[in-house]
């Protein structure tokens with residue numbers, strides 16, 4: 001039983017009825033109001049005035065109450081508004097979890113045929129460039145790698161993600177762990193997950209921290225929250241209750257997420273954005289012939305090629321040197337500058353109406369720690385003025401559309417750290433990144449992280465387009481109004497990938513029409 005049965009129920013019922021009548025007129029007609037209160041009395045439910053007022057304003061309060069009953073807290077004397085609202089949240093979460101075991105995917109982006117996409121497009125040369133860098137570590141790096149730097153980056157992460165969580169109703173009054181521990185009632189808080197363990201009897205125990213302290217919190221195995229998977233160092237919202245046993249009980253887990261129901265944004269300009277990644281020039285497995293076909297297509301005067309205004313290149317633009325053991329055996333060009341020179345020649349073959357935006361990846365000649373500043377001047381000066389160099393990750397706008405471009409190194413950590421993730425389905429990993437509003441939460445994994453004063457890997461604003469590479473796969477999909485793109489590769493399967501069972505999808509060019517939101521993938 002979720003509610004208290006007491007012989008005093010009728011008296012309390014009238015008390016609550018009077019209280020709510022004097023507060024605000026119920027939407028329920030008076031006769032039905034009596035039915036509602038009778039029905040609750042039969043169930044032995046005692047409501048506080050605010051809870052009664054709230055329920056009375058619903059179209060069918062009795063059914064609503066019945067639906068919540070299984071998740072209402074047990075043992076309290078009266079049911080409060082906060083308890084009703086928390087039960088609503090748990091019920092919604094449970095329904096969602098039952099419908100889809102993982103994240104709720106919006107309908108996948110239906111890919112159009114190249115012919116359909118080409119219809120009625122203006123030539124890209126009709127539009128002047130409008131590219132503005134919004135967020136990029138290039139020129140802004142402060143990190144010395146000291147202990148204070150690490151404190152700063154985690155504080156910045158917690159603040160940025162707490163701000164997002166606090167936009168939600170149940171976190172408006174979120175408190176710190178220190179304050180929460182003094183409360184008898186349940187409380188909402190936003191914390192960093194510093195450890196996750198599963199107990200022998202199938203409960204999950206987390207160590208969580210904020211600036212005021214640390215706590216052990218327990219997720220019982222019979223609650224919806226047990227279905228959640230945690231990544232170390234991610235920020236979550238928790239509704240907690242002190243059971244006075246040395247730990248806090250998790251009532252709900254909330255992620256910062258992307259608001260549901262967002263429509264994909266389009267703009268009046270009708271041009272295309274193309275996406276390349278992982279060109280790996282300099283590797284013996286670089287696909288020269290297919291690149292040549294791609295260049296011929298861009299110059300061939302077809303409707304799609306003419307309408308391509310921007311080309312975003314998401315890192316690993318060359319193969320680099322000394323990136324992995326015995327790489328020299330797989331290199332066709334073993335000098336890093338000669339690799340960039342060759343890339344510059346190949347990029348120069350892209351027609352003048354295309355602006356190329358290029359960011360580094362883990363094979364490039366920049367510091368490996370993320371966020372990565374852009375390429376050094378010695379590399380940049382090899383390219384002509386059609387190339388704009390940015391850092392990794394970088395947020396920029398194209399004619400007002402917000403683009404988040406990230407090479408995607410952290411996918412190695414997401415795939416090994418989160419059940420259900422795979423190198424073959426990078427779009428699923430990208431949805432998890434959006435859900436947690438962070439590109440690479442886990443510190444000390446395969447992705448080296450530079451402790452900058454501000455956490456540049458936080459997804460502070462929801463992008464319109466989110467593009468990654470790194471896993472050498474290809475795919476496009478819409479998630480809560482965000483156009484997701486994983487941008488293929490121009491490298492055939494390497495010995496390393498063969499060993500790890502990674503089957504690439506090379507020589508594909510995802511194309512997005514920013515006016516209609518339609519997309520296609522051109523194969524070469």
Ligand code: D5M
Nearest residue numbers: 278316362412423470471472497500502
């Ligand atoms: O990464 C190319 C692919 O190889 C990508 O799918 C990730 C995978 N990869 C890269 N390094 C590792 C390690 N250390 N373990 C497992 N899988 C890995 P690229 O960045 O082009 O080398």
Ligand code: FE
Nearest residue numbers: 278316470471
């Ligand atoms: Fe790569």
Ligand code: ZN
Nearest residue numbers: 316361362470
């Ligand atoms: Zn890579």
